[in-house]
Amino acid sequence: MIHEVVERALRVASRYGLDEVEVYAVRSSTTDVVGTVRGLERVVSGERVDVGVRVVLGKRVTVQGGMVSRVEDVDSIVEAAAKVVRTLPEDPNWVSLPKRTGKAPIEGVVDPKLRVPDVGYFIEVVKYLLEGAKDIDRRAYTSSASVHSTYVERAIASSYGGPQIDERTEVGVFINVKAVDGTEESGYYDFYSSTTLSRLNPEELLSRAVEVSVKTLGAKRVDTGTYEVVLVPRVFASVIQALLVPAVSAESVQKGRSPLAGKLGSRVLSESLTLIDDGTYPGLTGTRSFDDEGVPTSRKVVFDRGVLREFLYDTYTAYIDRRESTGNAIRQAPYAPPAPWMTNVLVEPGSGDLQSMVRDLRRGIVVYSTIGEWLSNPVSGLLNATVTNGIYVEGGEERFPVKGVVIAGNVYEALGSAELRLTATVESFGRFRVPAAYIPKLTVAGR
Numbered sequence: 001m002i003h004e005v006v007e008r009a010l011r012v013a014s015r016y017g018l019d020e021v022e023v024y025a026v027r028s029s030t031t032d033v034v035g036t037v038r039g040l041e042r043v044v045s046g047e048r049v050d051v052g053v054r055v056v057l058g059k060r061v062t063v064q065g066g067m068v069s070r071v072e073d074v075d076s077i078v079e080a081a082a083k084v085v086r087t088l089p090e091d092p093n094w095v096s097l098p099k100r101t102g103k104a105p106i107e108g109v110v111d112p113k114l115r116v117p118d119v120g121y122f123i124e125v126v127k128y129l130l131e132g133a134k135d136i137d138r139r140a141y142t143s144s145a146s147v148h149s150t151y152v153e154r155a156i157a158s159s160y161g162g163p164q165i166d167e168r169t170e171v172g173v174f175i176n177v178k179a180v181d182g183t184e185e186s187g188y189y190d191f192y193s194s195t196t197l198s199r200l201n202p203e204e205l206l207s208r209a210v211e212v213s214v215k216t217l218g219a220k221r222v223d224t225g226t227y228e229v230v231l232v233p234r235v236f237a238s239v240i241q242a243l244l245v246p247a248v249s250a251e252s253v254q255k256g257r258s259p260l261a262g263k264l265g266s267r268v269l270s271e272s273l274t275l276i277d278d279g280t281y282p283g284l285t286g287t288r289s290f291d292d293e294g295v296p297t298s299r300k301v302v303f304d305r306g307v308l309r310e311f312l313y314d315t316y317t318a319y320i321d322r323r324e325s326t327g328n329a330i331r332q333a334p335y336a337p338p339a340p341w342m343t344n345v346l347v348e349p350g351s352g353d354l355q356s357m358v359r360d361l362r363r364g365i366v367v368y369s370t371i372g373e374w375l376s377n378p379v380s381g382l383l384n385a386t387v388t389n390g391i392y393v394e395g396g397e398e399r400f401p402v403k404g405v406v407i408a409g410n411v412y413e414a415l416g417s418a419e420l421r422l423t424a425t426v427e428s429f430g431r432f433r434v435p436a437a438y439i440p441k442l443t444v445a446g447r
Contacts, residue, residue: 065335108282113170228364279343350422
């Protein structure tokens with residue numbers, strides 16, 4: 001259907017005297033299995049097709065769109081876009097839609113078991129996650145568990161060619177485990193996120209969630225001060241997502257919202273840190289053969305041993321800087337304008353393991369989960385996150401669990417330290433493949 005949608009939209013648009021037209025269609029088939037302490041709550045499957053039409057008249061540009069149920073529904077979207085674009089002011093920075101489109105070779109993004117999912121298997125996974133916690137530790141129980149599976153097919157075409165089509169699958173398995181011991185209570189949220197079921201191990205997922213929730217029973221605050229901090233991979237990824245990803249977007253740089261403006265070629269992070277954007281990496285959920293403008297994705301070293309090497313561009317921002325798109329156009333929805341953003345984030349590993357990193361702590365906190373890091377300030381680089389699961393370590397020994405304290409500091413100072421260390425082991429989840437990180441100095445606001 002989406003192939004027909006984009007072709008029809010281009011034909012209809014030719015009636016309106018427009019200079020450029022782009023049509024982007026996404027068909028998504030989803031299955032959700034949700035359970036709580038009351039048992040299996042919901043099993044839902046559905047399909048939808050969303051369309052975005054971007055039209056250009058001179059230097060006037062608009063994107064219109066929505067959900068369609070028939071191919072003919074796209075006619076009204078094109079008509080609306082043709083009317084709206086004539087009412088808009090000109091954008092002096094507009095040059096054109098992308099003219100260099102194509103597909104990058106990718107693999108590991110389509111799992112046949114997810115294209116037509118086995119709902120019965122998903123139900124068994126959710127039931128196991130709901131029922132198995134007490135077999136591991138009597139103090140633990142699962143408050144919620146769910147599986148979300150998606151098969152996505154995309155098509156894009158424009159005045160310059162197409163349509164080109166790709167597909168992918170995604171699956172997320174989510175679990176909330178609570179632990180109760182007398183008046184003490186703790187909880188931990190964990191997940192599996194990938195393009196394939198091949199690495200899913202429900203037993204391992206449940207065991208880790210139970211372990212952390214029980215381990216952090218009786219948590220309390222530490223005194224306010226400066227501490228060494230170890231971030232497990234998922235917390236390290238959330239810091240990168242909140243502070244570094246927005247800063248390397250060319251849009252942020254051009255609008256004065258990035259502290260990295262004017263720093264290309266400068267060392268801004270530790271020599272230990274090499275960060276790569278790779279939209280072709282197998283098994284991660286940001287992998288695409290082309291971005292949301294039809295430009296091929298690629299692998300780019302953004303920070304090379306701490307040196308800033310690259311900003312990320314879509315076509316619009318690339319023209320402003322007289323560059324080419326880096327294949328990083330991302331849309332929040334098919335009918336939203338594209339903007340540059342990271343695809344997959346890969347951090348090159350260091351040496352050693354998490355256990356030895358913890359043993360080396362003189363006075364520090366191992367952070368297993370946080371909330372609120374999305375409220376950090378990417379314009380200033382100020383990190384601010386509340387620890388929900390952590391362990392205070394002194395002299396290499398775990399002393400007591402910690403929660404409710406806030407870790408804060410300038411991310412470029414924290415990740416720019418010569419003492420920054422990364423583990424040799426990495427975890428892959430969602431759009432990330434990262435190690436754990438040791439930060440020698442962060443402010444902790446506690447008692």
